[in-house]
Amino acid sequence: MRVLVAAIALVGCSQTAPPDDPDLATSNDELTCDLGEPGALAGACYYGSVARAVTAAPLSSTNPPFVAVGGVHLVAGATGNEGVVEFTSSDAGLYNVYLGTPNIPFRIVAPDGSVVASTCTTLVSSSECAYLRRASTYPFAANTAYRLEFGPTTERYVRVVVLAHVPEQVCSAGDLSEQANACQATGEDDVPWPDHSAVSISLDTVYGLHLPSYGGYFSFTPSTTGEYELYLGTPNLPLGISAANEHVRLSCTTTLDADACPAFRRVDRMTLVAGHDYTFGFGETLAAHYQRFTLRLASPTTIHLAPAVMSPAGHASDHLTAADLDGDRALDLVVSNADDLDILHNNGDGTFTELAKHQIAYAGQTVVADFDHDGIPDIVGVTWDGMGPLPAFYLHGAGNSTYTTTSWGDGRDFSTFISAGDLDEDGTPEVVVPYADSVDPDGPAGFVIVAVPSFTVIQDVPAFGHDTGKAIVLDVDGDGHQDVVVADQTTGRIRIYRGDGSGTVTLGDEVALPVGGITGLSSFDLDGDSRPDIVANHHFGLIDVLFNKASGFVTTTIHPNHSDARGIAVGDFDHDGKLDLATSGSDFDSPVDIYLQTGLGFTYTGSLAIPTGHVIGDTISGDFNGDGYTDVVSAGLDGVASFLSTP
Numbered sequence: 001m002r003v004l005v006a007a008i009a010l011v012g013c014s015q016t017a018p019p020d021d022p023d024l025a026t027s028n029d030e031l032t033c034d035l036g037e038p039g040a041l042a043g044a045c046y047y048g049s050v051a052r053a054v055t056a057a058p059l060s061s062t063n064p065p066f067v068a069v070g071g072v073h074l075v076a077g078a079t080g081n082e083g084v085v086e087f088t089s090s091d092a093g094l095y096n097v098y099l100g101t102p103n104i105p106f107r108i109v110a111p112d113g114s115v116v117a118s119t120c121t122t123l124v125s126s127s128e129c130a131y132l133r134r135a136s137t138y139p140f141a142a143n144t145a146y147r148l149e150f151g152p153t154t155e156r157y158v159r160v161v162v163l164a165h166v167p168e169q170v171c172s173a174g175d176l177s178e179q180a181n182a183c184q185a186t187g188e189d190d191v192p193w194p195d196h197s198a199v200s201i202s203l204d205t206v207y208g209l210h211l212p213s214y215g216g217y218f219s220f221t222p223s224t225t226g227e228y229e230l231y232l233g234t235p236n237l238p239l240g241i242s243a244a245n246e247h248v249r250l251s252c253t254t255t256l257d258a259d260a261c262p263a264f265r266r267v268d269r270m271t272l273v274a275g276h277d278y279t280f281g282f283g284e285t286l287a288a289h290y291q292r293f294t295l296r297l298a299s300p301t302t303i304h305l306a307p308a309v310m311s312p313a314g315h316a317s318d319h320l321t322a323a324d325l326d327g328d329r330a331l332d333l334v335v336s337n338a339d340d341l342d343i344l345h346n347n348g349d350g351t352f353t354e355l356a357k358h359q360i361a362y363a364g365q366t367v368v369a370d371f372d373h374d375g376i377p378d379i380v381g382v383t384w385d386g387m388g389p390l391p392a393f394y395l396h397g398a399g400n401s402t403y404t405t406t407s408w409g410d411g412r413d414f415s416t417f418i419s420a421g422d423l424d425e426d427g428t429p430e431v432v433v434p435y436a437d438s439v440d441p442d443g444p445a446g447f448v449i450v451a452v453p454s455f456t457v458i459q460d461v462p463a464f465g466h467d468t469g470k471a472i473v474l475d476v477d478g479d480g481h482q483d484v485v486v487a488d489q490t491t492g493r494i495r496i497y498r499g500d501g502s503g504t505v506t507l508g509d510e511v512a513l514p515v516g517g518i519t520g521l522s523s524f525d526l527d528g529d530s531r532p533d534i535v536a537n538h539h540f541g542l543i544d545v546l547f548n549k550a551s552g553f554v555t556t557t558i559h560p561n562h563s564d565a566r567g568i569a570v571g572d573f574d575h576d577g578k579l580d581l582a583t584s585g586s587d588f589d590s591p592v593d594i595y596l597q598t599g600l601g602f603t604y605t606g607s608l609a610i611p612t613g614h615v616i617g618d619t620i621s622g623d624f625n626g627d628g629y630t631d632v633v634s635a636g637l638d639g640v641a642s643f644l645s646t647p
Contacts, residue, residue: 033096033120033121033136035122035137040096040163040166041098041132041135042129042237042238042239043240043247044098044129044135044161044163045128045130045131045132046238046239046240046281046282047240047247048098048100048131048159048161049130053157054067054073055072055073055075055083056072056073056075056082056083056084056085056150057083057084057085058075058083058084059077059083059149059151064084064085064086066085066086066087067085067086067087067148067160067162068162069161069162071100071157071158071159071160072085072150072158072159073157074150074151074153074158077151077152079152080151080152080154081150081152081153081154081156082149082151082152082153084147084148084149084150085147085148086145086146087145087148087162088144088146089140089141089142089143089144089146090143090164090514091514091557092140092142092511092514092553092555093139093140093164093165093554093555094138094139094140094164095137095138095139095140095164095165096135096136096137096162096163096164096165097138097160097161097162098134098135098159098160098161098162098163099132099134099136099158099160100131100133100159101133101158102124102133104150104155104158105151105152105153107149108147108149109146110141110146111144111145111146116139116140116146117138118136118137119137120136121135121137129238132161137165141512142512142555143514148160148162163247166249169250169252170253171251171252171253171254171267171268172252175252176254176269176298177229177298178229178231178296178299179256179267182229182231182264182267183256183263183264184263185264185292185294190206191206191208199218200218201219201220201295203295203296203297204296204297205294206263207293207294208290208291208292209290209291209292211237211290216281217281217282218280219277219278219279220272220280221275221276222274222275222276222278223274223275224297225273225604226271226300226301227251227270227298227301228270228271228295228296228298229267229268229269229295229296229298230267230270230294230295231256231263231266231267231293231294231295231296232264232265232268232292232293233263233265233290233291234265234266234291234292235255235265237282238282239280239281240280240281241270241278241279241281243272243276243277243278244276244277248272248278249270249271250270251269251598251603252268252269252598253266253268263292264293264294269298269598301576301605303574303606303608304573304574304575304645304646304647305573305594305608305631305632305643305644305645306644306646307608307609307643308609308611308634308641308643309641310611310641311344311351311639313333313352313354313635313636313639314335314338314339314357315337315338315339315637315638316637317336317342317635317637317638317639318335318336318337318338318363318617319335319336319365319416319618319635320333320335320336320567320617320618320619320620320633320635321334321365321367321368321379322620322622322624322633323377324377325343325345325368325377325401326345326401328346328348329626330626331624332344332345332355333346333633334366334379335635335640336364338361338362339359340357340361340363341360341363341379341381341395342357342358344640345401349625349644350625350631350642350644352640352642356402356403358393358395360381360393360405361383361385362383362384363383363393364382364383364384364415364418365381365382365416365417365418366379366418367379369420369429369452371428371452372453373427376398376399378394378395378396378397378403379393379394379395379397379403380392380393380394380408380418380431381393381395381418382414382415382417382418382433383414384415384416386438388438389409389411389412390409390414391407391408391409392433393405393406393408394406394407394408394452396453408455410457412435412448413438414433414435415434415435415469415470417433417434417469417470417520418432418433419432419470419471419473420432420473421474421482423449423484424458424502424503425481425501428451428452429452430449430450430451430452430458430503431450431452432449432471433448433450433471434463434469434470434471435447436465436468437466441466444462445463445466445468446460446461446462446463446464447463447484447486448461449484449504449505458504459503459504459505461497461505463497464486464487464489464490464493464495467488467489467490468488469488469489469518470487470518470520470521471484471487471521472485472521472522472534474523474532475532476496476532478530478531480501481498481499482499483497483499483508484497485497485521485534487518487520487536489517492513492514492515492518492538493510493511494512494513494521495507495508495509495511496508496510496511511546513536513538513555514544515538515542516538516539517538517539518537519565520537520566520568521534521536522534522535524570525579526545526547526570526579526597529548532548533545533547534548534553537565542558542565543558543565543568543581544557544558545558545581545601556602558595558604565583566583566584566585566590566617566618566619567617567619567634567635568582568619569582569619570582570621571621571629571630571631571632572629572630573594573596574605576596578596578597579597580594580596580597580602581594581602582594582608582619582621582632583619584617584619592608592610592619592634593606593608594607594608608643610641619632619635620632620633620634621633623645624642625644627645631643631644631645
């Protein structure tokens with residue numbers, strides 16, 4: 001369950017106990033909680049005010065009821081009232097746990113029986129929230145069931161709200177396309193609220209709502225998927241936004257200056273999906289309040305990529321590699337097909353002409369580098385048919401777009417993936433290739449580091465055995481040495497093997513993703529911090545983006561339109577200075593989908609139409625027409641499709 005904060009209040013947490021609160025039990029926790037984005041407490045306050053009650057299980061229970069937001073009725077125990085409920089995290093990271101009773105005996109227990117220590121605890125006053133009195137922050141692992149244990153105590157009931165800790169993302173001026181229009185509204189433009197029941201609202205209409213003490217809510221069903229901006233006249237009123245039992249994450253939020261915007265004091269930007277029913281609920285307040293608000297669709301974002309231009313290539317094109325093969329400073333293509341390997345020359349305008357065809361059956365992924373230091377790029381690749389070991393191939397560049405083809409390998413059943421990096425720091429990259437015994441499931445499997453052009457195995461690493469998926473080379477920790485990142489294609493784990501410049505690697509960290517079935521790994525610096533981030537695509541369509549931070553990886557999950565992400569490419573496709581994602585799927589005739597990077601993740605924005613005949617193929621990016629912008633090229637059934645950048 002994704003539990004994400006989506007509230008709209010600019011409130012802080014008290015650092016000392018408020019007068020109307022009982023004393024907190026002595027704790028070693030520091031009262032310094034930063035609950036995340038502005039509005040975190042107000043969102044929790046709203047969900048606490050509408051909480052449905054469950055009856056806790058005794059502390060001895062091994063099957064407690066699930067609670068993310070709810071009132072908890074405790075049960076009688078041997079020495080007082082007690083109870084346990086369960087919360088299952090989705091993503092790894094910090095979670096805020098809010099309680100309605102501040103000094104109740106409480107702890108969180110992990111599946112291994114260890115007690116999870118909070119990183120901080122802070123009190124909440126009744127002026128900040130009518131129902132919650134305490135907030136603590138805890139580090140949770142991904143996809144893990146935690147026990148929330150209460151008692152023994154004389155209390156019989158406690159409110160609980162668990163929300164993911166979302167870092168503050170402040171909207172910049174460029175993020176708010178509707179601010180000028182919204183801020184022109186006045187009180188005379190208000191539409192009277194008909195009653196205090198749920199009301200379906202319209203876009204671009206200013207509503208004035210006289211809230212009773214118990215609050216109110218409105219509903220909205222968008223007809224267009226996109227970014228929406230919600231403008232509020234009262235910034236610190238409890239508000240929660242949800243759809244299909246999931247809380248909506250804000251892209252960004254900010255306050256507005258009264259001189260610049262007389263009508264509104266706060267604006268929040270969020271992604272809403274067409275056809276989904278959204279509820280915007282105002283929580284209980286100490287007295288009736290007046291709230292002015294308006295919901296507006298942000299100006300459509302332009303994807304600066306032209307319709308596809310097709311270039312011929314071999315039948316059933318699959319893997320793509322872009323490199324300047326002939327020294328003319330234009331990116332050419334190496335195209336792996338079902339029956340051969342094609343070398344395509346870039347005509348300079350992003351279209352391609354076939355220069356050479358090499359009869360290599362079941363060609364998989366390739367890498368291009370000058371492996372023998374003769375000034376001419378060479379091509380190394382693997383072959384795979386899923387039925388047993390096949391010889392891999394080496395195309396030694398001889399100049400004038402000619403190549404001498406030889407095979408390499410030692411009888412291992414290499415997978416269809418290959419990566420390259422200078423692990424021994426001698427100026428020549430090595431290749432890293434996963435392998436498995438296709439006949440014996442208990443046979444040897446893992447990945448190898450291979451020197452080129454001698455094709456000597458430098459290191460053989462078991463990794464995840466037969467579950468070893470794609471392995472990529474990158475400098476994860478920024479120490480100047482290349483590392484190897486390997487995926488477990490069954491459980492969804494990622495292992496990082498640290499390099500030290502010797503050519504070999506040593507197992508370091510392991511990262512557990514929320515779901516398994518990793519089908520591929522890619523690496524890009526998506527947030528511009530000079531640290532390589534990782535993109536993992538899974539079976540059934542999920543894509544995890546692991547932002548590589550100094551404190552560890554922060555994971556964002558994308559739910560693509562197609563069933564299985566096949567190719568991943570990056571580029572600034574809307575010209576806003578942030579890198580976006582382009583993905584192709586494994587469905588026949590699937591489009592290339594564009595996910596633009598916003599404040600807290602990636603938002604599906606549109607698809608690039610593919611000519612009839614496109615099929616399960618790779619997608620890559622680069623400046624193929626020399627205009628300084630990023631283009632996209634995707635492999636198809638009878639050629640490659642170029643989506644060229646536009647101004």
